[in-house]
Amino acid sequence: MHEVSIMEGIFEIITDNVDEHKLKKVNKVVLQIGEFTCVEEGALRFAFEAFSKNTKAEGAELLIDRVKATAKCGRCGQVFKIAFTNKICPDCGIFSNNVVSGYELLLNEIEGD
Ligand SMILES: [Zn+2]
Numbered sequence: 001m002h003e004v005s006i007m008e009g010i011f012e013i014i015t016d017n018v019d020e021h022k023l024k025k026v027n028k029v030v031l032q033i034g035e036f037t038c039v040e041e042g043a044l045r046f047a048f049e050a051f052s053k054n055t056k057a058e059g060a061e062l063l064i065d066r067v068k069a070t071a072k073c074g075r076c077g078q079v080f081k082i083a084f085t086n087k088i089c090p091d092c093g094i095f096s097n098n099v100v101s102g103y104e105l106l107l108n109e110i111e112g113d
Contacts, residue, residue: 002038002039002043003039003040003043003044003046003047004043004047004050006039006044006047006105007044007047007048007050007051008047008051010029010031010107011051011052011057013107014026014029014057014107014110015055017110018056018057018110018112021112023056023112023113024056024112024113025056025060025112025113026052026056026057026060026110026111026112027060027061027111027112027113028060028061028063028109028110028111028112029048029057029060029061029062029063029107029109029110029111030063030065030107030108030109030110031044031062031063031064031065031105031106031107031108032065032067032104032105032106032107032108033064033065033066033067033104033105033106034066034067034069034101034102034103034104034105035066035067035068035069035102036069036084036099036102036103037102037103037104037105039105041064044062044064045062045064048062056112060112065108067101067102067104068081068101068102069081069082069083069099069101069102069103070082070099070100070101070102071087071096071097071098071099071100072096072098072100073089073091073092073094073096073098074094074096074097074098075089075092075094076089076091076092078091079100082096082099082102087099
């Protein structure tokens with residue numbers, strides 16, 4: 001399952017942070033997930049619970065921040081919302097290949113004591 005390997009990578013970063021900041025407990029983890037990534041939130045939460053069991057992150061709140069997909073127009077420079085099948089600037093009517101956001105898969109924040 002895709003989400004398990006993603007969470008495995010995220011958990012490595014969490015563990016590094018816990019060690020580095022000598023945290024006793026992780027209270028909150030915030031992820032940024034672009035809407036173009038094929039990640040299912042429920043599966044991600046399930047993987048988080050599985051990985052956090054018996055670690056300092058057990059019971060931590062998992063916040064998933066979905067990032068809207070946007071692109072920047074090569075002609076007028078505006079950043080506009082896009083869909084997989086529609087990356088056309090609403091003002092110029094031209095196609096933009098310059099995707100600004102939507103593919104994020106980031107660990108944005110860790111809070112702990
Ligand atoms: Zn434009």
